[in-house]
Amino acid sequence: MTLVNRNRRAAAGCLIVASTAMVLGCGGSGVQRLDLSGTVTYDGQPVPAGELRFEPNASKGASGPAGYATIVDGEYDTRNEDKGPVPGAVRIKVIGYVSAREFAPQLFRPYTMEADLTESSGSYDIDVPTGGK
DSSP states (O other): OOHHHHHHHHHHHHHHHHHHHHHHHSSOOOOOOOOEEEEEEETTEEOOEEEEEEEEOGGGTOOSOOEEEEEETTEEEGGGTTOOOOSEEEEEEEEEESSSSTTOOBSSSOEEEEEEEOSSOEEOOEEEOTTOO
C-alpha cells in the first residue's frame, strides 16, 4: 500500500467517525426532556410576552441541556420549541415583557426561581412575585 492510499484511507476513516459523531450528537441524543405547559403571572395578571429558561441546578447534582419556552398571553408550552427541561432540580429564569412587539420594555427584572421537576410531563404554573425579586 502506498503512502497516498494509506493517507486516503485514514482520511476516509476520520470522515466516517466525524460523520457518525455528528449524527449521534444531533436529535436522538437520548436526553429525556419534559413536556411542560402552564401559566405565567405577575402581580396576579398574565404575563403578555416573554421567555422561560430551564437550567439544571448543578449545585443540587442536576445536569443536562437547558430547556426553553416562549410566554404568549400568559401561557407557555415547551412542546412549541421542542426544548423542554430535563427532569430534576432546575433553576427557572423568567423574563417578561409588556407586549410581544419588538423591543418592548421588560415588565419586571428577570426573575429566577428553583424547582424540582419530576420525571413526568404535565402542568407547572409560575407566579412571579410583585417586584420580580
